[in-house]
Amino acid sequence: MSAEVEEMLKRFQNFKNIVGIMVIDNDGIPIKTTMEYNLTLHYAAVMQTLREKAQQVVLDLDATNEFTFLRLRTLRHEVLLCPEVDYFIVVLQLPCD
Amino acid sequence: MSAEVEEMLKRFQNFKNIVGIMVIDNDGIPIKTTMEYNLTLHYAAVMQTLREKAQQVVLDLDATNEFTFLRLRTLRHEVLLCPEVDYFIVVLQLPCD
Structure with missing residues (x-):
């Protein structure tokens, strides 16, 4: 995982509406997570x-x-899915409005 | 389909980045479309x-x-999917940036 992604994760963690960030490899194995395992x-x-x-x-x-990107909105939160070549990033956040 | 949806469709058609709007019932049958059938x-x-x-x-x-809502971004365009009880709305648009 690139330094760019590490930097992005650090930045995202400071956003107050973000509940969790997960980086998952193409086999579905979590590489990094800020949430309960x-x-x-x-x-x-x-x-x-x-x-x-x-x-x-x-x-x-x-x-x-x-x-390139997917945003799934639900009653309780939003899930963002960002696909990369070897992994994908999932961000769980509270709706902005 | 409610008058509210009809009104929304008319409004959306004037947005310059919108390529097409489709209203599809739960059996996958198009009810309304601004695109080629x-x-x-x-x-x-x-x-x-x-x-x-x-x-x-x-x-x-x-x-x-x-x-409640899904936004799928691709290299060429964005697809918005809005599920309702008896149908769902699909909007195809050019990316904003």
């Missing part, structure tokens, strides 16, 4: 399936396109 | 699967929570 494992498993579905949807619509 | 059918089919996956992910993490 078992909860991270749960997020890792389900967000991995969402990442795969989003990637599949984008390529199905246009095989030359690329999935 | 075959392309709408393609979007309807794949976005239906993404809606289901997002719903499943949210409930898997917390059975009392609810999926």
